[in-house]
Amino acid sequence: MQTEESLMYTRNWILTIAIALATCVNAAETPELGIPATETDIAQVFWSVFPDGENLPAGSGTAVEGKELFNIHCIACHGIEGAGLTAVPLVGGQGSLTDDTPLKTIGSYWPYAPTIFNYIRRSMPYIAPMSLTNDDYYAITAYLLDINGILEPGTVINAETLPKVQMPNRDGFVNAYPKVPQKYDY
Numbered sequence: 001m002q003t004e005e006s007l008m009y010t011r012n013w014i015l016t017i018a019i020a021l022a023t024c025v026n027a028a029e030t031p032e033l034g035i036p037a038t039e040t041d042i043a044q045v046f047w048s049v050f051p052d053g054e055n056l057p058a059g060s061g062t063a064v065e066g067k068e069l070f071n072i073h074c075i076a077c078h079g080i081e082g083a084g085l086t087a088v089p090l091v092g093g094q095g096s097l098t099d100d101t102p103l104k105t106i107g108s109y110w111p112y113a114p115t116i117f118n119y120i121r122r123s124m125p126y127i128a129p130m131s132l133t134n135d136d137y138y139a140i141t142a143y144l145l146d147i148n149g150i151l152e153p154g155t156v157i158n159a160e161t162l163p164k165v166q167m168p169n170r171d172g173f174v175n176a177y178p179k180v181p182q183k184y185d186y
Contacts, residue, residue, distance in 0.1 A: 049118035053163030056114055059134030060158035063151060066143025069136050073125040081147050091147050094168060107148030111173050113165035117141045138162070
């Protein structure tokens with residue numbers, strides 16, 4: 001006659017084997033949801049633009065084109081000419097970073113123009129990120145650089161010209177790991 005302890009031990013082994021068998025059977029089955037992502041699908045979602053412009057996509061835009069797009073897609077949150085509304089201001093603040101209340105804007109804080117494009121493309125417009133074309137994102141970026149007094153009028157920005165834009169706070173950041181080899185030499 002088995003003791004209660006040995007019965008429990010046997011029952012646990014039977015349960016473990018049953019779970020293992022069920023797992024093996026279910027592992028062969030898939031839920032068959034969706035379709036596998038293609039390389040093109042992945043390329044559209046998983047990318048990063050680096051400060052030196054690496055991975056900037058094809059396309060181009062000007063501030064004139066960008067103003068129209070800004071007024072359609074951005075003004076509701078960022079206000080007229082990026083002065084701020086429900087979202088933070090995008091202009092002004094030059095020289096304020098050492099004040100008690102610094103205003104961190106595109107023209108005062110951001111050190112690299114390609115990262116502005118990257119941020120805008122990944123996260124804007126707020127209600128539909130990544131819904132515009134690359135040309136649209138270049139144009140909006142050009143407009144924001146223009147209203148901050150960073151671009152010469154009529155400048156066309158693209159993957160070649162955007163990394164060459166010198167931001168006012170370009171040297172305002174310190175490398176926290178100076179002894180670690182860096183991929184990019186800024």
